[in-house]
Amino acid sequence: MGIIENKNIILCVTGGIAAYKAVTLASMMTKAGANVHVIMSRHAVQFVTPLTFKTVTRQKVTVGMFDDSQFIPHISLSDLADLVVVAPATANIIAKAAAGIADDMISTLLVSSAAPKLIVPAMNTNMYLNPITQDNMTKLRNYGFHFTEPDSGRMACGTVGIGRYPENDRIFSDIVNIIGYKKTIFDGKKVLITLGGTREAIDPVRFIGNRSSGTMGFAFAECFIRLNSQVTIIAANTDSHIRQAFCLKYPNVRIIDAECASDMRTAVHNEIPNNDILLMCAAVADYKPHYSDQKIKKSDGDMTLTLSRTDDIIAGLPKDPAKLYIAFSAETQNVTENAKSKLKRKGADYIIANQVCGEHNAMGGSQSEIMLISPDDIMQFPYRNKTDNADNILDIIDEKESKHSKSESPSC
Template identity: 35%
Template sequence: MKVVLGVSGGIAAYKACELLRLFTESGHEVRVVPTREALKFVGAPTWAALSGNPVSAEVWDDVHEVPHVRIGKGADLVVVAPATADVLARAAHGLAGDLLTNTLLTATCPVVFAPAMHTEMWQHPATQANVTTLRERGAVVIDPAVGRLTGADTGPGRLPDPAEIFQVCLRVLRGSPRDLAGRKVVVSAGGTREAIDPVRYIGNRSSGLQGYALARTAVARGAEVTLVAANVALPDPAGAKVVRVESTAELREAVLEASAYADAVVMAAAVADFRPATRHDSKIKKTDGEPEPIRLTKNPDILAELGERRRRASAAERGPEVIVGFAAETDDVLANGQAKLARKGCDLLVVNQVGEGLAFGTPDNAATVLVAGGDAVEVPFGPKEDLADTVWDLVATRLA
């Protein structure tokens, strides 16, 4: 497919070289369209060598080929990374002072913006208004990451990891609908750990891959995503607000807080059912004889609590309209799933079989999505992104 990579004049322009490499190595034809300011950070020869295509910031170069119209009309995707506050403002107001803004005006394909700027610039009402305008027109504007900026500054405004921007772009290229635009969703991912002592814990095998696939897909479909990640060693999905937790108690607190104003909650995390009744303050020493048994106590049932809170909410209170649970089973998968769906009070329950080489820690998954009311949707074995799309298809239908 043909991708236009717009690069604007921010210090993060050098990171776009990595994004360009990811596109070209995956077989896409890329035309880089920098702004004049971007060429002060990375020169035209670099972009031309990496893309194999000519590079210009001006509408006056090769006028006989009408590049200010042809480039945008012939693209399957336009992605601007980094997108400065200036470019966002010019795009929102339809200005066309260079080749990039002309390309944005003539593009009929999906457009993705990956902003990068100082925190004060990102949070300024003018920038936020421009972002809202672009999103209302159908563009995907990825929220910037939180981290180190130019100099000693830290905060929201950092360009997301290029590999994560690439993942969002792939989902947009797949034709992800914008049916979650304006919606707030919460996704939990990973596996909780319950401390035995300062060194040891009770945990599970969940890697967080499915939850992260759900978060990335929701971003590509236009949602404002809060990802509650329990002990996950994965890069933050571009555009998602990530809240890191360790225990079930911490995950419960984060999910309940985030879900108070969410339209949908997807509980993909593997939450520990039990925790040690007593947590030792110092490491348990190995002694002669058998160790003392560890007495367990039940953890809160977060999924059931979400359903119960929604059931008891008054008309004035707002809670998630759609609640999705996950059930990892080893035996009697569907029977256990049906019982759990009835017990938890959720709208959808994703049931999958787990075990050695199944679901946990693998890039692929297969599942049955049980729908309150009796329907079931089979998702054949395939990439976890496919299951994520099925889940959001069902969520979007219920939200609509």
């Protein structure tokens, strides 16, 4: 059975040029077995007729508050809803929802319904980037509203920028995630993720670096966001396409850039007091060369670089039992033994060990073969997509930490 089958989804359509695209969304949800109840604003009716939605959903479409004298429509629909989706959401409805205004059917439903709410903003770039609209969206996010972020590209008004109605597939997948959402220990938590690979400068043009692309860290960031965590990223030299794709999808996630191990250490130490969980995916240099201010000139003979140790980031953090530290370990041999000793040495709660050589090399690719190591357990995962690995690991950590906190709670 599909996750949204037999679920009651209220689709609120407001007066934007993308209103016609919501017809496809209504149809997709209906085909997936959901009962889709459409409410249209008076302005939305200027763009698409209620009959179109009525035909694809096979349900009555509501427009006015007082159209039906038989019952109190906003309360009946509020009680019924498993999810309220506003797509497209105009700047107007976002502002009204943020202010708690209830002067029409949709805004009243947004105040009266306790169901989860997903907002799909779609508007001209200036309207979207207007600080008032941005503040209104932040306010709604803080009240627990979910958002499918808009796309960037050519707008109906001819300008190019952010604010386009996103692909219905993306909205649909957010709907499935919200309805299928299971509360975990990560809900509402602040998560700091390091990702990418540090570069240690040799001279103004050269550096020692590594092949990490940031894929695993961005995959974890997406999983945490889906689990309703607030994510901050410290990024060191990532693959630009992967970063761009992430930023388009999650434009509001804060990303702090760090070039080298010492920048990374400073950023982690500055940010850790404001976070509950630290996930160290970044490949951080263990050694750095002595830096030359001038470009080192080529000579005929060999060259020797002297390297000194960088400071260990996680081992240098204050121990705090209220925080969860998850470290990574990149290994080419004796993966289990090396990762186990790293877990102890670093004082982390979990180590995720990556195979970084041979056919299943995790560095830079979209797949990895990993192992999750906790003080009392070792779990091996197959070679597969990094997103599946991230999902699975967070599931297991959730299960272990939930048991842990239950066994620690005092008995009455």
